[in-house]
Amino acid sequence: MSTRERLIESTRTLLWERGYVATSPKNIQHLAEAGQGSMYHHFSGKEELARVAIDRTAEEMRASVDAVLSGPGSALERISAYLRREREVLKGCPIGRLTQDPDVMATPMLVAPVEETFTWLRSRLAAIVAEGVVAGELSAAIDPVITSAAIVATLQGGYVLARADDDPAAFQQAIEGILALLGALSVR
Amino acid sequence: MSTRERLIESTRTLLWERGYVATSPKNIQHLAEAGQGSMYHHFSGKEELARVAIDRTAEEMRASVDAVLSGPGSALERISAYLRREREVLKGCPIGRLTQDPDVMATPMLVAPVEETFTWLRSRLAAIVAEGVVAGELSAAIDPVITSAAIVATLQGGYVLARADDDPAAFQQAIEGILALLGALSVR
DNA sequence: GTCTATATACTGATAGAC
DNA sequence: GTCTATCAGTATATAGAC
Numbered sequence: 001m002s003t004r005e006r007l008i009e010s011t012r013t014l015l016w017e018r019g020y021v022a023t024s025p026k027n028i029q030h031l032a033e034a035g036q037g038s039m040y041h042h043f044s045g046k047e048e049l050a051r052v053a054i055d056r057t058a059e060e061m062r063a064s065v066d067a068v069l070s071g072p073g074s075a076l077e078r079i080s081a082y083l084r085r086e087r088e089v090l091k092g093c094p095i096g097r098l099t100q101d102p103d104v105m106a107t108p109m110l111v112a113p114v115e116e117t118f119t120w121l122r123s124r125l126a127a128i129v130a131e132g133v134v135a136g137e138l139s140a141a142i143d144p145v146i147t148s149a150a151i152v153a154t155l156q157g158g159y160v161l162a163r164a165d166d167d168p169a170a171f172q173q174a175i176e177g178i179l180a181l182l183g184a185l186s187v188r
Numbered sequence: 189m190s191t192r193e194r195l196i197e198s199t200r201t202l203l204w205e206r207g208y209v210a211t212s213p214k215n216i217q218h219l220a221e222a223g224q225g226s227m228y229h230h231f232s233g234k235e236e237l238a239r240v241a242i243d244r245t246a247e248e249m250r251a252s253v254d255a256v257l258s259g260p261g262s263a264l265e266r267i268s269a270y271l272r273r274e275r276e277v278l279k280g281c282p283i284g285r286l287t288q289d290p291d292v293m294a295t296p297m298l299v300a301p302v303e304e305t306f307t308w309l310r311s312r313l314a315a316i317v318a319e320g321v322v323a324g325e326l327s328a329a330i331d332p333v334i335t336s337a338a339i340v341a342t343l344q345g346g347y348v349l350a351r352a353d354d355d356p357a358a359f360q361q362a363i364e365g366i367l368a369l370l371g372a373l374s375v376r
Numbered sequence: 377g378t379c380t381a382t383a384t385a386c387t388g389a390t391a392g393a394c
Numbered sequence: 395g396t397c398t399a400t401c402a403g404t405a406t407a408t409a410g411a412c
Contacts, residue, residue: 035380037377046405100289111354142372154341156349157344161306163293166303180329181366181373213388224389225396233389
């Protein structure tokens with residue numbers, strides 16, 4: 001792996017583990033086993049490097065989520081598969097966590113990919129919920145937009161509960177809770 | 189207000205706005221209009237001050253939530269009143285945000301009040317959901333524990349969505365989404 | 377491309393005068 | 395109780411040699 005590559009991957013790791021404010025150029029260089037000079041040769045500074053790292057994380061997430069959501073199965077089955085996927089629950093969501101970072105929120109270049117990711121995710125899920133309603137699988141009483149917002153929020157909030165409890169079970173309970181509600185509204 | 193009081197209140201404000209890692213003793217002193225010496229006279233350091241501040245925020249939250257949940261109305265009405273309460277959505281949850289702070293999570297003294305708050309909230313809500321089921325207001329198919337986890341998670345995740353979008357509407361959609369699902373399972 | 381030197385400001389605290 | 399002085403270490407670079 002090239003030095004540039006190692007810098008990007010190290011930044012991704014640290015942004016996930018500690019966020020943006022709490023990650024210093026020095027931390028990144030150490031993890032990447034790269035010198036000060038290398039980092040500033042490849043990137044203009046911490047901000048640009050973070051942007052590249054966040055973009056990559058967002059793209060990967062999008063691709064892996066889309067793989068599940070575009071897969072086989074009914075609408076509810078795909079949503080359920082997405083929510084129940086294996087996750088490193090206690091590490092939290094690498095994108096969602098950034099919304100709590102004051103320096104990320106104060107930097108338009110860094111918020112942009114975060115905003116785009118959630119906008120995409122919510123509309124992708126809304127489309128699937130709508131599909132389920134049209135197919136007669138889900139009750140016509142379900143509104144796709146607010147329901148998909150609730151689904152994504154449960155996922156993001158599940159991470160918060162799990163971290164507060166230091167136990168992935170809290171995440172799983174939240175997921176099972178929303179799935180049970182959705183399941184009860186499926187048309188059998 | 190005493191200097192000590194101003195230090196605590198300033199810390200509460202900064203922990204809410206920027207979190208723990210991103211808040212320095214200097215920031216606190218400046219906002220509190222207190223000198224270095226004053227801060228270290230009243231508190232052993234940043235950590236102790238943060239603990240006092242978090243405790244106070246947690247207690248206030250508990251009291252105000254309990255006021256709504258112990259109020260009049262059916263189970264679903266009280267849950268709905270709680271979720272729809274006025275909130276400074278874009279500022280996020282002053283307690284939930286701390287779960288994303290690496291230095292808070294690494295300090296047992298600081299995680300403790302966060303963990304206690306969520307444990308309390310979830311069991312308080314679970315009791316109300318259970319009440320609704322017993323009263324025949326909610327479907328017997330509803331499991332109080334996982335449902336209350338989903339409710340709290342939706343709330344916490346709603347803040348994440350709103351901040352990502354820089355729009356409180358995303359929070360409201362998530363809330364209306366979970367309430368619609370719960371409402372559909374109420375026994376009319 | 378990578379390295380070392382240098383720089384300004386801030387972090388989180390301690391020491392001791394007043 | 396509050397103030398100023400001081401401190402070792404870090405944050406985030408820039409400069410210029412190799």
